[in-house]
Amino acid sequence: xxxxxxxxxxxxxxxxxxxxxxxxxxxxxxxxxxxxxxxxxxxxxxxxxxxxxxxxxxxxxxxxxxxxxxxxxxxxxxxxxxxxxxxxxxxxxxxxxxxxxxxxxxxxxxxxxxxxxxxxxxxxxxxxxxxxxxxxxxxxxxxxxxxxxxxxxxxxxxxxxxxxxxxxxxxxxxxxxxxxxxxxxxxxxxxxxxxxxxxxxxxxxxxxxxxxxxxxxxxxxxxxxxxxxxxxxxxxxxxxxxxxxxxxxxxxxxxxxxxxxxxxxxxxxxxxxxxxxxxxxxxxxxxxxxxxxxxxxxxxxxxxxxxxxxxxxxxxxxxxxxxxxxxxxxxxxxxxxxxxxxxxxxxxxxxxxxxxxxxxxxxxxxxxxxxxxxxxxxx
Numbered sequence: 001x002x003x004x005x006x007x008x009x010x011x012x013x014x015x016x017x018x019x020x021x022x023x024x025x026x027x028x029x030x031x032x033x034x035x036x037x038x039x040x041x042x043x044x045x046x047x048x049x050x051x052x053x054x055x056x057x058x059x060x061x062x063x064x065x066x067x068x069x070x071x072x073x074x075x076x077x078x079x080x081x082x083x084x085x086x087x088x089x090x091x092x093x094x095x096x097x098x099x100x101x102x103x104x105x106x107x108x109x110x111x112x113x114x115x116x117x118x119x120x121x122x123x124x125x126x127x128x129x130x131x132x133x134x135x136x137x138x139x140x141x142x143x144x145x146x147x148x149x150x151x152x153x154x155x156x157x158x159x160x161x162x163x164x165x166x167x168x169x170x171x172x173x174x175x176x177x178x179x180x181x182x183x184x185x186x187x188x189x190x191x192x193x194x195x196x197x198x199x200x201x202x203x204x205x206x207x208x209x210x211x212x213x214x215x216x217x218x219x220x221x222x223x224x225x226x227x228x229x230x231x232x233x234x235x236x237x238x239x240x241x242x243x244x245x246x247x248x249x250x251x252x253x254x255x256x257x258x259x260x261x262x263x264x265x266x267x268x269x270x271x272x273x274x275x276x277x278x279x280x281x282x283x284x285x286x287x288x289x290x291x292x293x294x295x296x297x298x299x300x301x302x303x304x305x306x307x308x309x310x311x312x313x314x315x316x317x318x319x320x321x322x323x324x325x326x327x328x329x330x331x332x333x334x335x336x337x338x339x340x341x342x343x344x345x346x347x348x349x350x351x352x353x354x355x356x357x358x359x360x361x362x363x364x365x366x367x368x369x370x371x372x373x374x375x376x377x378x379x
Contacts, residue, residue, distance in 0.1 A: 286366065
C-alpha cells in the first residue's frame with residue numbers, strides 16, 4: 001500500500017471557529033477520530049468518496065491523519081471507514097475521476113434535438129450574412145444546367161417570368177371559360193373548410209363531388225372565403241372530361257419530364273381568400289399562376305424548429321394570425337413574403353415551408369414531374 005500523507009495545513013481547519021466543521025470518523029473495531037476541517041477541504045471530499053466506494057474498488061492507499069496536535073498520526077485504509085458524522089451537517093459533492101471508455105460504443109450519444117437546433121440556427125445566421133438574404137429572384141428562364149446549379153441543387157426558390165409565355169391557358173382560362181366548356185364535368189373540391197382549422201389534415205371529411213359549372217358559380221358569387229377550394233388532393237386532371245385542359249398548357253422542356261403526367265399535375269381553382277395552410281412538400285414543385293394573384297409566405301427549412309406541426313407536413317401555426325403569446329418563438333421567425341402574378345412560375349424547393357392565399361379568384365397549375373432527382377418523400 002502507498003501511504004498518502006495529508007498535512008495539517010491542507011487538511012485541518014485553521015480558520016476561525018465559525019467556518020469549521022467538526023468531523024467524527026468511525027472506523028472498524030470501534031475506533032474514532034475527531035478533527036476540525038474546512039467544508040471545502042480536499043480531505044473531507046476524499047473521506048466521503050472513500051465511504052461511498054465499494055471495498056473491492058477502493059484504491060490501495062492509506063489515509064494518514066494527524067492527531068494529538070501533530071504529535072501522532074492515525075493510519076487506515078479507505079475500506080476501514082465505517083461512518084462520518086459532521087457538525088454542522090454537510091453533503092460535499094463527490095468528485096469522481098472520469099472512467100476511460102472501453103470502446104467507441106460506450107460513448108453516450110449527444111442530445112440530438114438540441115444539437116440539430118444549434119446547427120439549424122448556425123445555418124440561419126450564416127444565410128443572413130448575404131446582402132440578398134430574404135429575397136427571391138425574379139428572372140427570365142435560364143438553361144437547364146444553370147437552373148440545376150443555381151437553384152435546384154442549392155434548394156433556393158426562384159420566380160421565372162417567361163416560362164408560360166406560349167401557354168394557351170394564359171388567354172383562355174378564366175371562370176367563365178371553365179363553366180362554358182367544362183361545366184358539365186363532375187369534379188372534386190373541398191367544402192366546409194371554415195368549420196375545421198385542420199381541414200387539410202382531415203381533408204377526406206371535406207371532399208365533395210360537384211359539377212364544375214356549379215362550383216364556378218359558387219366561386220363567383222360567394223365573395224372572399226376559405227370555405228371551399230379545388231386543390232392538391234382532387235386529382236381533377238385525371239378526370240376524362242377535363243383532359244382537354246392539358247392541351248392549353250406546355251411543359252418546360254429543360255426542367256420537367258417530357259410527358260404530361262396527370263398524376264403529378266395539379267389544378268388549383270378557388271375564390272379570393274382561399275388558403276393553403278402552412279406546410280412543406282416532400283419534393284420540389286413548380287407553381288404556375290394562370291389567373292389572378294396569390295400571396296406566398298415562405299420559411300426556409302432551417303427554421304423548422306420554430307414551428308409546431310401536426311402530421312408530417314403541416315404546421316398548426318397560422319401565419320395570417322400568428323399567436324405570439326402561445327408561440328413566442330415566432331418572433332424569431334424570418335418570413336419571405338411575395339406576390340406571384342399571372343404568367344409567373346415559382347419554384348417551391350423541397351422542405352421549404354409555405355402558406356398561400358388567393359388575393360382574388362385564382363387559377364394555378366402545379367408540376368411535380370421535375371426532370372431531376374425529386375424523390376425525397378420517405379419521411
